[in-house]
Amino acid sequence: MREPVLVFDIETVPDLDGGRRLLGLDGMGDDAVWAAMRTQRLAERGNDFMPAHLQRIVAIAVVLRQGDGLKVWSIGDEDASEGELVQRFFDGVEKFRPVLVSWNGGGFDLPVLHYRALIHGCIAPKYWDTGHFNREAKWDNYLGRYQFRHTDLMDVLAMYGGRHNAPLDEIAQLLGFPGKLGMDGSKVFDAYREGRLSEIRAYCETDVVNTYLVYLRFERMRGRLTPMQHEAEERRLREVLEASAAPHWAEFLDAWVG
Numbered sequence: 001m002r003e004p005v006l007v008f009d010i011e012t013v014p015d016l017d018g019g020r021r022l023l024g025l026d027g028m029g030d031d032a033v034w035a036a037m038r039t040q041r042l043a044e045r046g047n048d049f050m051p052a053h054l055q056r057i058v059a060i061a062v063v064l065r066q067g068d069g070l071k072v073w074s075i076g077d078e079d080a081s082e083g084e085l086v087q088r089f090f091d092g093v094e095k096f097r098p099v100l101v102s103w104n105g106g107g108f109d110l111p112v113l114h115y116r117a118l119i120h121g122c123i124a125p126k127y128w129d130t131g132h133f134n135r136e137a138k139w140d141n142y143l144g145r146y147q148f149r150h151t152d153l154m155d156v157l158a159m160y161g162g163r164h165n166a167p168l169d170e171i172a173q174l175l176g177f178p179g180k181l182g183m184d185g186s187k188v189f190d191a192y193r194e195g196r197l198s199e200i201r202a203y204c205e206t207d208v209v210n211t212y213l214v215y216l217r218f219e220r221m222r223g224r225l226t227p228m229q230h231e232a233e234e235r236r237l238r239e240v241l242e243a244s245a246a247p248h249w250a251e252f253l254d255a256w257v258g
Contacts, residue, residue, distance in 0.1 A: 001233075002224075004098035007063040007215060008089065009208040010109045011200050012055040013189045019054060052111040058192055060085050061204035063212040065233075066096065070240050072209060074201040083120030086113060090124035093142075097126055099149060100142060103168040103211045106152040110142075153214055172210040175217055178255035181206055181248070202248040209252065212237070 016030050019037040028036075038048040060075040075092075076085045090113075093100070102109055117124060131138030142150045145160065157171075158164035169179040183191065183203040191200055213234070220230040238256075241249040 001065055001219075004064065004066040004096040005101060005215070006092060006096065006098035007065075007101040007208050007212045008105070008109065009061050009102065009204050009211060010057050010112060011059040011185070011188050011204045012057050012112060013192045014050045015054045015056040018056075019050075022054075052108065053115045055112045055115075057082050057085055057112060057116055058188070058197065059201045059204040060089050061201065061208040062089070062092070063208055064092070064096070064098070065212075066098070070236050072205060072240060074205055078197050078201070082116060083122065086116045086120055087122045089113065090117065090122055090127055093127045094124060099151060101151045101153065101211065101215045103207075103214070104152065104154045104165070105150065106145060106155050110150070151215070151218075153211065153218060157218075168207065168210060168214070171214060175214065176257045177210050177213045178206065178252050179210060181251055181255060202246065206248055206252050209237070209241070 014034060014037060016033045016037070020026065020028065020033045023033070023036055023040070025033050025036060037050065037054070041048050041050060062073065062075060064071045075088050080088075092098070116122075125133060126137075127142050129137040130141045130143060140147060140149050144150075145152075145155070154165055154168070158166065169184070172179040181203075183199065188200055188203075191197075216225065216230055216233050219225040220227065225233065238253065241253055
């Protein structure tokens with residue numbers, strides 16, 4: 001590939017500390033705080049999915065394709081703080097200035113990352129630059145919706161219109177990729193409260209690899225990869241996953257029929 005590519009995905013849970021502060025519930029336990037937050041959200045919106053500023057990041061998974069290398073991993077250790085996860089994500093952007101790739105990253109992942117970076121005092125000047133530090137960034141930056149420095153595949157494929165947005169799981173399966181295996185976003189909070197962070201991280205990693213596979217097909221479609229190059233990129237990914245002893249990659253490879 002011509003330049004570094006960083007595909008990313010986050011997993012979140014409701015920010016109970018934030019809800020405790022905003023609702024004036026100091027001294028109340030997590031269950032009571034969540035009940036209050038959920039009740040308010042249901043009354044306001046008819047669902048209990050928290051807005052971006054009340055989401056707490058518990059996992060960030062990435063695929064980095066650079067030069068001859070390809071790596072898939074979850075950022076940080078399981079005991080890393082949220083602030084460390086967020087800063088390390090932006091450190092990667094600062095170091096490589098990659099093309100960022102996501103599925104609905106503009107609609108969810110990046111707004112959450114922005115708010116959490118603000119809360120934790122993270123630093124990311126290259127990410128936010130629209131020409132102040134680097135004049136070329138005026139026309140090639142991460143914040144422009146219709147630019148490709150951040151490629152939100154869901155948004156691009158739907159022609160920037162929400163009516164045609166599609167779930168990653170369904171698009172992945174239509175292309176012969178595994179899609180979601182055993183978990184989805186609605187199960188993350190329960191899994192987190194049960195101490196199953198390793199499962200959440202594994203799920204996040206499989207989601208980001210699904211996204212990467214869709215991106216490779218997208219790059220082939222728009223002529224930036226030849227059919228032979230596309231086949232080589234998929235083969236490279238298979239080799240990376242096959243070299244891992246992690247059980248979620250064995251399951252993923254078994255389900256990959258493309």
